[in-house]
Amino acid sequence: PATVYAVANQKGGVAKTTTTIALAAAFAERGLAVLACDLDPQACLTFSLGYDPDALEPTLHDVIAGQARLPQTILQHAETDLAPASIELAGSEVALLSRTGREYLLRSELAAVVDSYDVVLLDCPPSLGVLTVNGLTAADAVIVPVQCETLSHRGVAQLLDTIADVRRLTNPGLDVAGLVATMFDGRTRHARAVLADVEQRYGLDVLGAPVRKSVRFAEAPHEGVSILAYDDSVPGAAAYRIIAAELAGLDVEP
Amino acid sequence: PATVYAVANQKGGVAKTTTTIALAAAFAERGLAVLACDLDPQACLTFSLGYDPDALEPTLHDVIAGQARLPQTILQHAETDLAPASIELAGSEVALLSRTGREYLLRSELAAVVDSYDVVLLDCPPSLGVLTVNGLTAADAVIVPVQCETLSHRGVAQLLDTIADVRRLTNPGLDVAGLVATMFDGRTRHARAVLADVEQRYGLDVLGAPVRKSVRFAEAPHEGVSILAYDDSVPGAAAYRIIAAELAGLDVEP
Numbered sequence: 001p002a003t004v005y006a007v008a009n010q011k012g013g014v015a016k017t018t019t020t021i022a023l024a025a026a027f028a029e030r031g032l033a034v035l036a037c038d039l040d041p042q043a044c045l046t047f048s049l050g051y052d053p054d055a056l057e058p059t060l061h062d063v064i065a066g067q068a069r070l071p072q073t074i075l076q077h078a079e080t081d082l083a084p085a086s087i088e089l090a091g092s093e094v095a096l097l098s099r100t101g102r103e104y105l106l107r108s109e110l111a112a113v114v115d116s117y118d119v120v121l122l123d124c125p126p127s128l129g130v131l132t133v134n135g136l137t138a139a140d141a142v143i144v145p146v147q148c149e150t151l152s153h154r155g156v157a158q159l160l161d162t163i164a165d166v167r168r169l170t171n172p173g174l175d176v177a178g179l180v181a182t183m184f185d186g187r188t189r190h191a192r193a194v195l196a197d198v199e200q201r202y203g204l205d206v207l208g209a210p211v212r213k214s215v216r217f218a219e220a221p222h223e224g225v226s227i228l229a230y231d232d233s234v235p236g237a238a239a240y241r242i243i244a245a246e247l248a249g250l251d252v253e254p
Numbered sequence: 255p256a257t258v259y260a261v262a263n264q265k266g267g268v269a270k271t272t273t274t275i276a277l278a279a280a281f282a283e284r285g286l287a288v289l290a291c292d293l294d295p296q297a298c299l300t301f302s303l304g305y306d307p308d309a310l311e312p313t314l315h316d317v318i319a320g321q322a323r324l325p326q327t328i329l330q331h332a333e334t335d336l337a338p339a340s341i342e343l344a345g346s347e348v349a350l351l352s353r354t355g356r357e358y359l360l361r362s363e364l365a366a367v368v369d370s371y372d373v374v375l376l377d378c379p380p381s382l383g384v385l386t387v388n389g390l391t392a393a394d395a396v397i398v399p400v401q402c403e404t405l406s407h408r409g410v411a412q413l414l415d416t417i418a419d420v421r422r423l424t425n426p427g428l429d430v431a432g433l434v435a436t437m438f439d440g441r442t443r444h445a446r447a448v449l450a451d452v453e454q455r456y457g458l459d460v461l462g463a464p465v466r467k468s469v470r471f472a473e474a475p476h477e478g479v480s481i482l483a484y485d486d487s488v489p490g491a492a493a494y495r496i497i498a499a500e501l502a503g504l505d506v507e508p
């Protein structure tokens with residue numbers, strides 16, 4: 001069955017969605033069958049792959065409402081399969097809170113598809129609420145995108161606490177795959193200092209190589225494609241390929 | 255009484271907190287009495303001003319729980335008064351959902367302090383949930399930080415929908431003060447194109463001047479001070495002063 005990765009960090013704007021798309025595309029390039037799941041009511045993953053979330057049906061919202069099953073929502077993007085989100089997911093979050101076994105909903109829905117894929121990536125929203133907990137409960141491992149700035153490492157501590165709770169209560173097998181150093185500004189000492197601090201403080205590895213900043217990343221969603229399809233000459237594209245290869249246990253192609 | 259501004263944008267990492275701190279400091283420099291309120295369970299505003307949110311008591315969480323009043327939480331930072339948050343606020347968010355009149359809690363708590371200040375700034379979390387709705391219901395006007403990248407304008411549409419709902423249902427007097435163009439990368443056409451697109455599409459003004467990117471913004475939280483105190487030679491510091499002057503109806507000092 002597929003390896004399921006939750007891409008999580010409750011801090012906003014640290015490139016969770018960008019990382020999900022880039023890794024999905026990188027895995028797919030290596031011939032793996034990939035599903036990316038959008039767990040964010042803001043549906044940025046869905047939008048960034050060229051879809052209008054408000055025009056899609058069914059989405060994860062309908063699955064949570066019991067009106068559809070996850071396979072019915074899946075779309076086939078050129079670079080990855082996608083289980084989309086929509087703004088209605090905000091309502092689902094509230095509805096889920098009062099349901100028994102609410103943490104397991106995504107895990108049980110994914111059971112129907114994990115044998116059809118090699119990798120599943122779960123793009124979590126910027127919070128530690130019920131949707132992220134569903135992602136962590138459904139995952140084999142957590143990928144933590146970290147933007148190397150002062151406010152980053154405080155968030156990592158809170159996330160690791162939540163992961164510890166999930167391990168204890170709903171998903172004993174949950175691992176931390178490692179950190180992805182995102183939007184890395186190699187020109188300043190600040191980013192390197194913060195990265196070294198986070199690695200040492202939490203004993204977590206940085207996967208592959210830091211992903212350098214490039215405005216091309218901000219442009220790619222406009223075209224509905226990953227950075228690999230949009231401009232794979234930027235150093236960050238190669239970094240994501242190295243990260244994917246490391247996760248998949250594959251050789252890094254030259 | 256004070257003018258109350260909600261600093262809101264549900265997209266993560268667009269410099270809501272940075273804008274709240276910079277504007278608070280800029281207003282205070284002009285002799286205004288300022289209160290900054292942290293509405294985010296991640297308590298980045300609180301942390302960025304040099305406090306350990308986990309060590310503070312009481313905080314907004316205790317106010318929502320009915321165990322303290324807002325004035326009891328207020329701390330006096332060198333640059334601004336602060337009503338702090340803590341991670342327990344995540345629990346408050348859930349508890350609030352089932353309470354009658356939940357949208358008005360912050361507004362009613364602020365009533366006790368609005369005559370003691372000239373400006374109140376409310377730093378909202380990256381969501382359109384009950385804490386942000388409390389901020390919008392308590393505010394006279396909304397300041398919308400916008401990071402000028404592709405994913406930005408989609409979020410603005412959703413935010414304006416929420417503002418329209420709040421106007422209709424809980425706060426008819428709510429205005430939109432305007433946009434703050436944050437983390438502006440003037441070297442690329444992309445940022446300028448996105449900014450022009452957002453301005454035109456929603457008919458909103460950009461306040462003052464765009465705030466240019468500088469790594470110094472990422473370093474300032476480490477020192478627990480605003481950019482004005484940390485390094486006011488960066489262009490973004492002057493931009494925030496111009497924005498504050500415009501909001502306060504004051505002349506822009508040379």
Ligand SMILES: Nc1ncnc2c1ncn2[C@@H]1O[C@H](COP(=O)(O)OP(=O)(O)OP(=O)(O)O)[C@@H](O)[C@H]1O
Pocket residue numbers: 011012013014015016017018019040044124125126182183184211212213214215216217218219236264265266267380403404405
């Ligand atoms: N390497 C990079 N260089 C430059 N910009 C980047 C890079 N990676 C991501 N970005 C941009 O940074 C912004 C935030 O990225 P993204 O939306 O992926 O973060 P996120 O953590 O998913 O945000 P949220 O918390 O809102 O879900 C986007 O505009 C994105 O295009």
Ligand SMILES: Nc1ncnc2c1ncn2[C@@H]1O[C@H](COP(=O)(O)OP(=O)(O)OP(=O)(O)O)[C@@H](O)[C@H]1O
Pocket residue numbers: 010011012013126149150151265266267268269270271272273294298378379380436437438465466467468469470471472473490
């Ligand atoms: N003008 C700027 N130049 C460079 N970095 C900036 C600038 N403004 C803010 N930053 C940095 O960008 C990151 C995100 O900013 P900030 O935390 O203020 O955003 P936010 O919208 O409050 O995030 P959240 O959605 O998590 O609440 C921080 O590391 C901050 O220091």
Ligand SMILES: [Mg+2]
Pocket residue numbers: 016017018040044045123124125
């Ligand atoms: Mg995202």
Ligand SMILES: [Mg+2]
Pocket residue numbers: 270271272294298299377378379
């Ligand atoms: Mg913030």
